[in-house]
Amino acid sequence: MCEALAVKPRSEMTPQPGLAAQARHLIRSGAWTTHTGGMAADYVQGNLVVLPAEHAADFLLYCQRNPKPCPLLGVADPGSPRIPALGADLDLRTDLPRYRVWRDGEVVAEPADVQALWREDLVSFVLGCSFSFEQALLESGIRLRHLEAGKNVAMYRSSLMTRPAGRFAGPMVVSMRPLPAAAAIRSVQITSRFPQVHGAPVHVGDPREIGIADLAHPDYGDPIEILPGELPVFWACGVTPQAALTGAKLDFCITHAPGAMLITDLKNNQLASF
């Protein structure tokens, strides 16, 4: 494997032209089948959702109605595994380390490529993920303790409801990062600049306000303690569309496996809105 692409603290990474393409090639070769956090850290990573064309219009509408949890970075033409705007050579069938295959709302397989499952009627959506704004937070000196502990971020099904579209509906899933008050304020400023990767927080403070009874028991990811002087800060999370897919019970769809993202050629700082 390539040392330069190994997982390391994202703040230590420096931009290298072509690193995103190198990472995709490594993944495509089958040599990397796990998390992409920290790989090519200056590049935007994305969530993948692949659906039969009959559901694509509804899903597109769902994303447009719920831009904070479902920020669209790109949509492929029907049958195409390519989105050139996100990477000239990218192939959505092979360039993610691990996929989830869903049938009737259940995960039935987690393969490392989906070439054998590809169909001419599949439409692919790439959505922004929190890795980009976490990188911006780290570069501003904000400590993210889940990363320091090597844990996944804590995620919760909230009582905030998404705006439905067709069969797609359900609760907004939120990720939570404990931050001291000054960092919480700064994090609003920083993440406001990145609307395509979830943008500003959706909540801060009392978790019961958004229907979360117990922070110690996240619905996804790993729990993290709130230390004295910290506030829980909640962002819309890219798991939201997966929750909507579960509820929609489509006969077939494909997503990335958690943490195993598409690495695009976009730089994080290209997403900054001002």
Next chain:
Amino acid sequence: MCEALAVKPRSEMTPQPGLAAQARHLIRSGAWTTHTGGMAADYVQGNLVVLPAEHAADFLLYCQRNPKPCPLLGVADPGSPRIPALGADLDLRTDLPRYRVWRDGEVVAEPADVQALWREDLVSFVLGCSFSFEQALLESGIRLRHLEAGKNVAMYRSSLMTRPAGRFAGPMVVSMRPLPAAAAIRSVQITSRFPQVHGAPVHVGDPREIGIADLAHPDYGDPIEILPGELPVFWACGVTPQAALTGAKLDFCITHAPGAMLITDLKNNQLASF
């Protein structure tokens, strides 16, 4: 008096060219000797500090070292009561409704003009105040309950210390507004755009983190209840320099009286940083 200039909810005010000058003329005539909140609401209002020249360099340094509580809008030449950049015709000796005269760190008089006290060695400073950012919050639909109740904002001496300069030092005074979480997040975004009128909050959440033992007993202004679902949000406050003046025990200085501000010709939206 002029009906157009009467205090009313700031959100109901619409821009009118020359309204700031009209308000200053009304005040100069002696017909208005009380609060300026709500007068010419689209125009920037400022705190006034007038010092003997021997202390001016230290006070200027104090402001530059503490831009959040002491955001400088303008400084007059020694002996001059004019700052043309803030209003072509303004006269700092007559254009505020009420002043405070300080001797040896104590308020000794609250006159409606200070022409008789003016000296050739006095240097005047105008500092941004929270009226501008409150106006921006109101225009974004954020409710400010102290205004709705006709109260002064609650202010506290915090344990955050200012960076000293010469004889000027002391705690940062903060103003507190209770806001629901979504409004608290939005308020960070909005006030970040206005660094010349205190900018982003300095704290959110637990008041003990910044040395405030009891929100029900503010050091200045009126108490306000924190309702269920609200967070206390704290901004640096323009009372900070007055606290520093008290500590500095200058033999003589002049400030505005609380709430009786200088109305400038700058529009609030001219201060927006992006």
